[in-house]
Amino acid sequence: MAETVVKERKILVAVDGGEESMYALSWCLSNLVSDNSRDTLVLLYAKPLRSAYSSLDGTGYLFSSDVVATMERCNNEMADCVMAKATKICQDFGEVEVETRVENGDARDVICRVAQELVPDVLVMGSHGYGLIKRAFLGSVSHHCAQNVKCPVLVVKRPKSSGNN
Template sequence: MAETSEKERRILVAVDEGEESMYALSWCVNNLVFENSKDTLILLYVKPPRAVYSAFDGTSYLFSSDITATMDKYSQQVAESVLEKAKRLCNNIQNVETKIGNGDARDVICEMVQKLNADILVMGSHGYGPIKRAFLGSVSNHCAQNVKCPVLIVKKPKDA
């Protein structure tokens, strides 16, 4: 009689400062990841690209190294704070990893899904309407169209 072994799942959860991503993570912890399982929960925070400012005449402005260092330090502190908050929601999960990416969230999430061999991607939905989504784009929609694993988009109920 062959012994059955439970397959480890690599579950990537994209988190940010918003309530929607924390709700999606909480939902994932309560409904998708099981205690004492071999599942690995990977929390991914993507730092946005550094802003480049330009004048109306097309001149670009560069910040001094002191200012860019301060901006980078703040960005890192935000990332660490979000990941710490996310890890607190995962206190019953044995295998939790954290990752920080840099760049456009759509591209970084898709790249990390492939690089980390994720079995499923979990994301929150901001619930943008069609007009806002047309201007801002939908990170979850982009990822759902471009990753090669199942994508679970968790929408926060209005009353939650």
């Protein structure tokens, strides 16, 4: 009797709470995760750093501790909300092993650093679908990661709905 080989894969999925990243997660679950593999999905959220200084007149000022604490609390609540939403999508899919990671910093740097550390079989990301001009001003996290990580990168673009043309 032939023994069935079960492949273990680690899939890193970058989530940010936007519809694009949640669509990419759902697509990943439907198209990459299979019954005859033991996949581990690592959900990664990059919590943006809030600058303590703001430069108004060149001298800058320090936010009060109350403002900083409020900003940090909001950041933490956003991270919790994003991870709860992503984890629920995974639970609704069925049996899949899920790990969550929340890291501080710019999404580009965080995703590249975690991909280097974990060495996943694939990195899955959503795409905002910015045009050339917007991408030039805002930058593209998925493009940056595709150029800088050593694992395969799958960028999933959410189809346009018929009402948004």
